[in-house]
Amino acid sequence: MTRTLLLGVRLFDPASAAGAVEIEGERISWVGxxxxxxxRLPGSAVLELPGAVVTPAFVDAHVHATAAGLLADGLDLTGCGSARALLDAVAARVAARPGALVWGHGWQDQTWPDELPPRSELDRAADGAPVYLSRIDVHSALVSSALLDRAPGVTDAAGWSRTALTGDAHHRARRAALAAVDSTTRDAAQAAFLADAAARGVAVVHECAGPDISSVADLAALRARPGPEVVGYWGEAVRTAEEAGELVAATGARGLAGDLFVDGSLGSHTAALREPYSDAAGCTGNRYLDAAEIGAHVAACTVAGTQAGFHVIGDAAADALLAGLDAAAAATSPAAVRAAGHRVEHLEMVDPAQARRLAELGVVASVQPLFDAYWGGPEGMYAMRLGRARAQGMNPFADLAQAGVVLALGSDAPVTPVDPWAAVRAAVEHRTPASGLTPAQALAAHTVGGYRAAGDRSPLAGRLRPGAPASYAIWDGTGTLDGSAANPRCLRTVHRGTVLHDALSSRPTVH
Incomplete structure (x- = not known):
């Protein structure tokens, strides 16, 4: 078996500064x-890479691949500054593709000079076409009447309105929109997403699927696709270990986790809060699962030997999560819950005592640092929704790390883009002082932490160490690695010895 030596490189590993690495097959055979x-030259293929940097390949611990990939040919609304601009964008897309599904994403209305458009105005722009336009957080959407015709029961569901749908009404409309996406379009979207992830140094993604998000067929197609490894989760609650085993077998999921919603999002006023929103009098958000249901799910998954997990954003949702975990620990045992390695997504409003309890129960927190970069700070969306005082406590990465909670970084694409260096930078440069991570902690959370979140507790997972899987990325050595705000360019991404992305001009020389 040929050995390949990477020479002239710097190694960025959470605890290494070695300057050369040797690969043999699917494993790292030597570092020095x-x-x-x-x-070690005799018999080795040498790849000279002066000035390049090698890191462990990144793991994105929370994605929605099809939805993100659809934006490659969808309607990008992230730059829309008003309802009028959104309607004009829809009308232009319909004119270009009469009658076709309009899949759009990314609008944010909190700073618009006008109100959300009523459905009647969207219908005029849609001219009879089915239209689905998700808010940036994907917890509410503007939809046309033509799409509603394909979504029975929406008008009777919680969250129905004549502007943006939320809650169960949104989930039903989203399922209808996804059902309108043909398999050819879906396959192209998934392929585009995975290729982009690989080009950004990502070798593993955690797909957070579920009945309110995608479909079993969508998850199966994604897991079978070449490219970065897909770790699939299915967000559906169960009550017994037998149900858990059957559902894991039916979906092929790693666990019954990911976006199993306890609540919604702050941007859509659906995150569950102890006290009302500052900009929506009397509103405390949505509650989809209570403590008893959470406890039953965790206990069932613990007994079945599979991961449980939940989408948790608001402080009231965090309260329900902790109460449910404690109930599951009482029904099984704290040691059994800890051994199962359950996880929680987002966890944006959590206090130090709750962080310590999560650490005691071995719960991994899958968090998204770009949320803070996008919406944190004294003038950001968090402050608008919660007031400045409450907003300062959002995304307390430092408190979680200090408590001993394992962190795994991700994007929640399409909510924020797959951009691991930007996520590392955002985790370090948190907009609330003393809430961020060190660079070493952030890099570890986007590599080692991703494997831990998927249940891999090997000390070699996500590391550049002899015996570790050959999962690494080669970078041009500039940009973020030297402290600037620019990203380095990914030259090659490799996972378990297989090249996923290759932009290297040089090739190895056999000695």
Missing amino acids: DAAAARE
Whole structure:
């Protein structure tokens, strides 16, 4: 088996600064300095990479691949500054593709000068076409009447309105929109998403699927696709270990986790809060699962030997999560819950005592640092929704790390883009002082933490160590790695010895 030596590189590993790495098959066979590497030349293929940097390949611990990939040919609304601009964008897309599904994403209305458009105005722009336009957080959407005709029961569901749908009404409309996406379009969207992830140094993604988000067929197609490894989760609650086993077998999921909603999002006023929103009098958000249901799900998954997990954003949702975990620990045992390695997504409003209890129960927190970069700070969306005082406590990464909670970084694409260096930078440069991570902690959370979140507790997972899987990325060595705001360019992404992305001009020389 040919050995390949990468020479002239710097290694960025959570605890390494070695200068050369040797790959043999699917494993890293040796790590050391350049001088020692010369002694290993006979029989080796040498790849000279002066000034390049090698890191462990990144793991994005929370994605929605099809929805993100659809934006490659969808309607990008992230730059829309008003309802009028949104309607004009829809009308232009319909004119270009009469009658076709309009899949759009990314609008944010909190700073618009006008109100959300009523459905009657969207229908005029849609001219009879089915239209689905998700808000940036994907917890509410503007939809046309033509789409509603394909979504029975929406008008009777919680969250129905004549502007933006939320709650169960939104979930029903989203299912109808996804059902309108043909398999050819879906396959192209998934392929585009995975190729983009690989080009950004990502070798593993955690797909957070579920009945309110995608479909079993969508997840199966994604898991079978070449490219970055897909770790699939299915967000559906169960009450018994037998139900858990049957559902895991039916979906092929790693666990019954991911976006199993306890609540919604702050942007859509659906995150569950202890006290009302500052900008919506009397509103405390949505509650989809209570503590008893959470406890039953965790206990069932613990006994079945599979991961449980939940989408949790608001502080009231965090209260329900902790109460449910405690109930599951009482029904099984704290040791059994800890051994199962359950996870929680987002966890944006959590206090230090809750963080310590999560650490005691071995719960991994899958968090998204770009949420803070996008919406944190004294003038950001969090402050608008919660007031400045409450907003300062959002996304307390430092408190979670100090409590011993394992962190795994991700994007929640399409909510924020797959951009691991931007996520690392956002985790370090948190907009609330003392809430961020160190660079080493952030890099570890986007590599080692991703494997831990998927249940891999090997000390070699996500590391550049002899014996570790050959999962690494090669970078041009500039940008973020030197402290600037620019991203380095990914030259190659490799996972378990297989090249996923290759932009290297040089090739190895056999010695």
